[in-house]
Amino acid sequence: MEIQLHIKMNEKLFLRDPEQSELGKKIIRHSIQLIHKNGFEAFTFKKLAEAIGTTEAGIYRYFENKHRLLIYITAWYWSWLEYRVSFQTNNIKDPVVKLKMVIILLATTVEDDIRTSYVDEGILHQIIVTEGSKAYLTKRVSEDNKDHLFKPYKDLCAVIGNMILECNPHYKYPKSLASTIIEMAHFQNFFMNNLPSLTDFGKNKNEAEIVLFLEDLVFSSLNSAQ
């Protein structure tokens, strides 16, 4: 059986829905590749248009600017991750087992999901590690938040927060711990690979150690709260 995975995105994220046309899908696929290759700062719509074989004006019909495109890509990523979390923790009763699964999903390299034809999740994960927080670390964050552009991120955080409470209803900071896990899964990865002295994983550069660190962090907190 062939399953296609389709994530419905908030309409305010784009001017024209990129999933509804070949050009739109090319924009997503190539923008992920280009941002991965040159970084978000050096990424321009002109270069993207050249890579695709269209014109700048063509891109602007889909996205207001490159920052909006970044928000779209990150929102897609968090939506996809929340789907994976719900899939992989389905039928698991033990909240501790569920939470451990979440940590693995957050902190380990993802492989390309063949059900999404125009997104390479492997490199998407890498650009979210480096560029993801730039989506909200702006002066416009509150306005963008009012348009619900960060809903997928917040939804994932809420899901993880609830798992934390399932593990220990007395724990006082479920949401902050959830956002800490999410951010640190990425930052420790970035530090490990780029500024290794900020971590304890510089020698082996092994993602499995980040998982152990996060597990220790989370379950120490949850086991000591009452």
Next chain:
Amino acid sequence: MEIQLHIKMNEKLFLRDPEQSELGKKIIRHSIQLIHKNGFEAFTFKKLAEAIGTTEAGIYRYFENKHRLLIYITAWYWSWLEYRVSFQTNNIKDPVVKLKMVIILLATTVEDDIRTSYVDEGILHQIIVTEGSKAYLTKRVSEDNKDHLFKPYKDLCAVIGNMILECNPHYKYPKSLASTIIEMAHFQNFFMNNLPSLTDFGKNKNEAEIVLFLEDLVFSSLNSAQ
């Protein structure tokens, strides 16, 4: 007695030392103000020059580009914070008390230090919260790291990592926990003020609660490790 605090910065951070001239100090003071007001993305050397009453070319004699200036400002901040940490924890024997002091210094609003005439630490703290991680979240991070541009950040992290080991020599992830505290002190602050549903502090928006969360996180980990 009047004490002047002077932080010697790595020479690779600038083309001409901004602390050695009036114009240089104006560049630092006004760039902090402008970045705070408009955000780093909208900040340009042209606007900075206008604010100071000099020309673009004048700024370029001090800093290669605005990203280097951001690295300079963040490096200055981390150096200043490490100084405060060493000052405030001096003569304290109990490593737990020291670590609690560090968390307070990291997570609470700073007041302007009158000993540094050309830096307003209050707004500097705010721009580091929003813009700080953009200093290293780039394609150039490894090259910049080779030039030791992030040394103040790494030094502070090492200091905190050692305090963590003083508290519990058996704890396995002192450096990662240190970078986690540093980053989360800022991210939880940003989230609390801009995306409050990612935290448990949205209602009161009180920095003291971030301190409590971080203390809980750190000492749960340290007390459970053996």
Next chain:
DNA sequence: TTTAAATGATAGCAACACTATCTTTTAATG
């Protein structure tokens, strides 16, 4: 007093971030 260093003033250029307009292609509909 001379002289070197720093600053000011001005110009210029390539790339970037858009917007506008018009034509051609493609896809939907009667």
Next chain:
DNA sequence: CATTAAAAGATAGTGTTGCTATCATTTAAA
């Protein structure tokens, strides 16, 4: 099949950003 609306392509243009170069003037050091 013909009509027509939507999408995409092609081209041009404008203000801003990021940066370099040059030369005159001021300031500070020797």
